[in-house]
Amino acid sequence: MGERNLIAERDRFAARHPESRHVVNGRDWGVIRVGHSGPALVLIPGTLGRADIFWQQIAALSGEARILAVSYPASGGIADWAADLAQLIADAGMQGTTVLGSSLGGYLAQYLTATEPALCGGLVAANTLASVQGIDQMPPYAMDLVTTPIDDLRAGFEAGLSIWQAPDHPYRDLAPLLLQEVRGRIPEGELRARLQALKTAPDLPAQSLPHERIFTVQSDDDHLIVPPMREGLRAALAPVRAYRFRTASHFPYVTRPDAYTALLREILGLSAGQTIWPAGEESLS
Structure with a gap:
């Protein structure tokens, strides 16, 4: 990635576009809304990210699309959150929106588009999974996420990210941001809710969106979504296009921002501008 101060970049964006608070069905969501015209896009982060984790895509597309990015509340689960997001989308007048979710957000996005097809016009399931079967046997989900001290939960994430801080690690610039x-930066209640939501997630309903509006995004070096999970997602969704990064980690919207913006331009039907999705081996049809 080179030497970038991602925290400083993100903080400059956050100062210009702070989260507003929206209480939906008693749950307190953080929301960033930008753009006044163009196709609608909803962005849902994973466990380690707030709405502004997508700052590079939001900044690049804000003049051409209507964007709603969210941060999770401190209560509720997948079904609750899908209902809340449906209300947020309707209230924002963004019916027909394309919904991109990454990791945890990708599971939520699949549930949302399957249960609210009248509101959603496209699905981008990114660096995510199609089934949570067996996840409760894996750390940290195997832990009691309600009573385990928060410092212990945080320590597990820190241990995993410690390797990324090595001087020669390709994603060393990303480690401080995630840490x-x-x-x-993600408060205790919100972090627990995110973990518990995936641990207790319901099975996904079948998608009712048309085949040509379903897309996946995956990274060959994603250490969290291993190859069988990637294959399972593509098999479950049969996407019209599967975008594939050879090297991008679990967080390609940060590590490969221009290419990520380019795939969103393609999906949203926007002009390519200066960014074009890499051709050849990184693009699967």
Whole structure:
């Protein structure tokens, strides 16, 4: 990635576009809304990220699309959150929106588009999974996510990210950003809710969106979504296009921002501008 201060970049964006608070069905969501015209896009982060984790895509597309990015509340689960997001989309007048979710957000996005097809016009399931079967046997989900001390939960994430801090690690610039999220930028209640939501997630209903409006995004070096999970997602969704990064980690919207923006331009039907999705081996049809 080179030497970038991602925290400073993100913080400059956050100062210009702070989260507003929206209480839906008694749950307190953080929301960033930008753009006044063009196709609608909803962005849902994973466990380690707030709405502004997509700052590079939001900044690049804000003049051409209507964007709603969210941060999770401190209560509720997948079904609750899908209902809340449906209300947020309707209230924003963004019917027909394309919904992109990454990791945990990708599971939620699949549930949302399957249960609210009248509101959703496209699905981008990114760096995510199609089934949570067996996840309760894997750390940290195997832990009691309600009573385990929060410092122990945070320590597990920190241990995993410690390797990324090595000087020669390709994603060393990303580690401080994610560690800041782990160490309190995501408050305790929100972090517990995110973990518990995936651990207790319902099975996904069958998708009712048309085949040509379903897309996946995956990374060959995603250490969290291993190859069988990637294959399972493509088999479950049969996407019209599967975008594939050879090297991008679990967080390609941060590590490969231009290419990520380019795939969103393609999906939203926007002009390519200066960014074009890489041709050849990184693009699966």
